[in-house]
Amino acid sequence: MHIKNLKINFRHIGGLKNILDIDEIKVEKGESFGIIGESGTGKTVLALSILGLLEMPPGEIERGEIFLDGFNVVGASSNELRRKVRGKKAVMIFQDPMSTLNPVLTVGEQLKQVIIKNQGLRGRLARAKAMEMLELVRLSDPGSVLGKYPHELSGGQRQRVIIALALSCGAEFIIADEPTRNLDVTIQAGILVLLKELQRDLNVTLLFIANNLGLVSATCDRVAIFNKGRIVEQGETSAVISNPSSPYTRMLIEAIPRRREERGVSEEKTAGGKRSGENRLDPAGDPSAQEAAARTGTNGPVLEVKGLVKHFPVRQDLGSRKMQFVRALDGVSLKVESGETLGLVGESGCGKTTLANTMLRLSEPTGGRVVFDGKDIFSLGRKELRAVRRDMQIVFQDPFWSLNPRMLVKDIIGEPLEVQTGFNELERIKKVEKLLEMVDLPAESVYKYVHEFSGGQRQRIAIARALSLMPKLIVLDEPTSAIDIVSQIQILELLDNLKRDLDLTYVVISHDLSVISYMSDKIAVMYLGKIAEYGDVRRIFREPGHPYTQVLFAAIPDINTKDISEIKTVRGSVPSAIEPPAGCRFHPRCAIAVERCSQEEPELRETDDGRLIACHLWDSRGGSRLPL
């Protein structure tokens, strides 16, 4: 593939907007090429225009050429595109595997259609070929997968089926547009390994679009970094990562959160700078800060969760009387000491967010207790609960949804003050201005709507709202996963500084291990509604103990992953939380499981090196010294 001088514009109500302006990209046959950029930089637009799928209008190609195997896609008629390009020369794997497959046809039907059309095989032969394709993408039990509908498959399986579909077209150029975006990390690892192996073994060309350098460092030979529709850097992957020439690439690499010990220099930089005091609230002049000081009791556990259970009822079959439950939380206990930061890690569906919501009593539990600041919050009446809410706040994942779009910033940040304090409007505005200053936003922001702010700025507003009552505990539910990479590090630094200045206690929820390691003192790894491992973050990161923790850590590629073989994959996918596996919940996927694991549920117990772990085999394996 060869792109020359491509310029694509989008026509909007506001006029013409340049989306993409590329000088040259050349992808050789059999190569894997990565495209990296933050969201909105035109990566997907590029992918669509290679296949001639770009919608025009609003899009329009101002100039340039895209050659696929010598054929110029720009300017080709839709008929030509259909006959020569799509499915013949190039295919695309989209982000969302569910909407790519037709929900009313079985996987086998869909595969067969493609095979019949592109390879001229019929009946038995087509079926056999379909089987072969499914085996090629390493789906276990391809025979039964053929007869299934897309909704019966898991996300990882679906993405594999789509790859099989793409391969059976016979195209030798595969465009993968963030193929693992909606997948869990352990599933993502499998797909990455599969794509890389296919590219190596079948000699297909891979154009891999990603928003994260870690994903491409092991999979791609060469890489192009996009920023605002322009290529800022292009070259060998390892060279770009180890020796970035453009400031933007350097910024991307520096934006990856690192542990405090590793950071070293940057720590002093932030501590010595303007941080040192001017942003701090003056406790004497601030009534609510004084109150907060008075409210702070002894230095003990701020939050204690004891055997928390949360089941969501679901009706399985139409008409069936039997109620079934999603066991989102099945007996979770943990303790958060005052002033420390607890990190909660786990794949989606493991109950992290349910835990956050339930421990703040945003939803009612099925069983168990949560003691906050010495009070059992589930036994409180409405008035007492409102008083307790002053001390515990939450910052949500997505700042686009967590701020009311119809309210001005002064009303958003001022809402807790209005509800909980007797401040009049002027006092409130003064306080809001102070809070904005604490989160490094200009004071003029007071009279603005949230849509005037970027993602990172919105998250600052959300943080300011959480701070407004000077709480003791703030739960951060994926605080940076919805904002771009560069703002992420700034938000994390801000949170870190606020914590130091205001003596806060955090519970950080994230699936991103680098965020957790940056922020946390303690870490709890969750799997299917249970805690698998709990302990000091440094120890667990150095020597993950539970087999699941080990797999989880090894599944995530980062920029230091040089070869695909360094990524560990785990078989299967996360089982349904409706009927979790008996015994240890991880045993069906565990490489070292023994019979006892499938019968007896392991207790969370303390080991000699001070962590809590739920695994029968800890002792016999000699602690964490025997990694998988």
Add this chain to the structure above:
Amino acid sequence: MKQSVFIKTMKPKVKHFGESISLLKRNRLTCLSFYAVIMLLLIAVMAPVLLPAAQHIDQATNPTEKLLGPSLEHPFGTDELGRDLFKRVLLGTRISLQTALVAVLCAIMIGVPLGAVAGFFGGAIDEIIMRITDIFLGFPPLLLAMSIAAFMGPSLRNATLAIAVAWWPWFTRIVRGQAVSLRERQFVRAAVAIGTPSYKIVYKHIIPNCLAPIIVQSTMDLGAVILTISSLSFLGLGAQPPQPEWGLIVSTSRNYFLNAWWYSIFPGAAIAFTVLVFNLLGDGLREIMDPRTRNV
């Protein structure tokens, strides 16, 4: 100080409104219908003022000039009592718009809070409110309005009330659907986490975020309500003679239809025009209110 806070608060709101207007101007059809609605409103307000002794002129009969065709003197012709139809149609604008506005506003005042409460609280409250709405929605709105108007006695005021009673369930339904999805939004959860009381959440977070569909729906409903009022008047359950109500004029014109076409056509066209204009405006507003077309 207090005053400056107020001014500063209003500034972004005015700006926001200005953006809406400038968006409106980009879509030609919507823009035209917007101007047409303004024109209708002007006529409704000004006609009784500008035509001095309007009531007198309007109701003065002049048998010598009965059933005259359109001419320069009488652009829309005259009716069987010699009244000028042009003036009557102009004066009818106020009746139609006023009753439609009142009816839709009443329907919103009943429907929106009910829908927001049902959607936000869910459970038994939701069930009760929505089943009642379902009962109302089970009847065709015109039939329901007719029976209520017939029960209360025929008059324009009763017809307006009848329409409001027949119309609120549509708003309840729309708002409830919105509220159910808003309840799961994180800003509503954040408000719960802050300790905001439920009633405040409903009127500060839920209802303001339902405004866009409410405005679109009510604009379109204005057209439909004008049609319903005219129908009720046509059936003798709304405006009573000698009120210059469009539906009523059409109704009396039936007897003269064969030899006085202008008698039915002009008031009928007025109804059709008004309904069309409101529908077009509603359609355009739907596009403008859509955040996807907005944040560009």
